Amino acid sequence: MPDFTIRPAGPDDAAEFLRHRRMIAREPNNGIIQGPDDPLPTEAEMRERFAQTAHSANSVTMLALDSDQHVIGLAGLHGGSRQANRHTATIGIAVSPEWRGQGVGTALMQAIIDFARQGGVLKRLELEVISTNERAIHVYRKLGFVPEGLHRRKLFKDGQFHDNLSMALFIAALD
């Protein structure tokens, strides 16, 4: 059984969080929108963001940590800031290459869903995934996400266009 833990990020995780983000950004064909030349927030900005989300019911960053407390995966949930969309949140997720296929992504997504249920605010979780990212789509379907549509040629990465599939999970029946 792989040895990892999941918990919400706090301000003191900013540097480790950014180390993981930089490592994933440099990976060719990494499956996410972030590429090596895209800017990332500063450590101070991340500290501030994590301090703010500590009190949020619709936004959180979940970290997966190995036994040495190094970040091996993360999942961000970003809730809407207006009255009209505070029940909706978008998800981004990335696991370190050497940890993929060992249950980390599923555990991170489950932690995000549990957070959304417990917060009582979120009704809809949504994400976009490159349509050929079969492992990610398998994980999302397994946890109840349903495809909603295809955004054709939404991304241009690694020398080619990619279609994005949008998927969503309803946390509770919408009134």
Ligand SMILES: CC(C)(COP(=O)(O)OP(=O)(O)OC[C@H]1O[C@@H](n2cnc3c(N)ncnc32)[C@H](O)[C@@H]1OP(=O)(O)O)[C@@H](O)C(=O)NCCC(=O)NCCS
């Ligand atoms: C996508 C990602 C988050 C999944 O996390 P993970 O830790 O690798 O996933 P898990 O180990 O929890 O689960 C993988 C599942 O996919 C299945 N799988 C693996 N390769 C697959 C494939 N080619 N097609 C379909 N299913 C596949 C596994 O069998 C497993 O299924 P199971 O839980 O039913 O046994 C991770 O691989 C990752 O970070 N990839 C790079 C970044 C990325 O693509 N992010 C998502 C952007 S939307």
